[in-house]
Amino acid sequence: MNALFQFLRWPVVFGLLTAIIILDFFPSLVGYQKQPTQTPTTQANAQSQSPSSYSDAVTRAAPAVVNIYTSKTIEPALPEQYSDPFFRYFFQRNNLRQQERVQRSLGSGVIINPQGYLLTNNHVIRGADEILVLLQDGREALATVIGSDPESDLAVLKINLDNLETIPIGDPSQAMVGDVVLAIGNPYGFGQTVTQGIISATGRYGLKLSTYENFIQTDAAINPGNSGGALVNAQGKLLGINTAIYTKTGGSQGIGLATPSDLALRIMSDLIQYGKVIRGWLGIEVQAITPALAQAHRLSPNNGVVITATHLGGPADDSGLKVGDIITRINGQPVGDGHAGMNFIAATRPGETVAVEIVRGDKAFNLNTQIGSRPESKI
Secondary structure (H helix, E strand, O other), X not given: OHHHHHHHHHHHHHHHHHHHHHHHHOHHHHOOOOOOOOOHHHHHHHHOOOOXXXXXXXXXXXXXXXXXXXXEEEOOOOOHHHOOHHHHHHHHHHHHHHHOEEEEEEEEEEEOOOOOEEEEEHHHHOOOOEEEEEOOOOOEEEOEEEEEEOOOOEEEEEOOXXXXXXXXXXXXXXXXXXXXXXXXXXHHHOOOEEEEEEEEEEEEOOOXXXXXXXXEEEOOOOOOOOOOOEEEEOOOOEEEEEEEEOOOOOOOOOOEEEEEHHHHHHHHHHHHHHOOOOOEEOOEEEEEOOHHHHHHOOOOOOOOEEEEEEOOOOHHHHHOOOOOOEEEEEOOEEOOOOHHHHHHHHHOXXXXXXXXXXXXXXXXXXXXXXXXXXXXXXX
């Protein structure tokens, strides 16, 4: 047996060495492709590759972003001694016209459809006597205000021009923190300008900028004049309407806020169709539950609102909801601290029925409630 082992040992060793040499130096002879060695640095570079240019996205979106210039005639207040109609007549004729001044401001807008409808911010055009829209291709037109919504700080304008470029629409619900975004607008009246950044946060609210807040936050530079312009993704699709900046100096400090495009388009549709925004209404006043109340009812401390008042004859009152009830879900969706629930109800059409999950005492159950129409705001 030992003799047989000694006899076979060297041929086996020789065969293994030969196979190793062939695989290492001539892999194609056996149909084997040697994989290149990747260092950690090479692997990291491959994973972090990003476009060297976003010009394609700008090419898609920029033609639909316009500059907006507004003017408003400001008349000075008459001195108290001229309150008499006789003196007022002569004062107006001789002095008032000379003291009148024109206040000008600027902003941006986004062309949504070929019929000439465009979105901008309400604060851009509020009180304007004349609104001039300048397109990227050099054309200009006077705009008509179709409608405005102070509660979301959005407005819809219309211009009468042919062959208008429209912006591709994205899905802000799919946007994630860290996604690359571009802000396109008219900062300081420089003309159309593009800045780049990322999405810093989604669902920002509680900033007291408007009644209905659900902002996309970005660090793309946004400055005065960008208001009403486009926030687009890396494919040039509209994610939001640039609305506000947080600043202590008046310039960009890396905190810009945009109204999501899905909300903006819904508001635009209502303003065009009805001349106002149609929002759902339950007719209740609520406040977020306290940690002690959440613990007592074995609820999540971050989800739930307690009803503090109901409007007599309102939808909630008619359906049997009472002061002290704790609402946790609407149509299966958590209400959070009340903001998410308020936005859900506002987006629901009057006449639709929703299931409101409540906790009353030691019992939890659902009440079906028909959504009413929210009374018009006084602002």
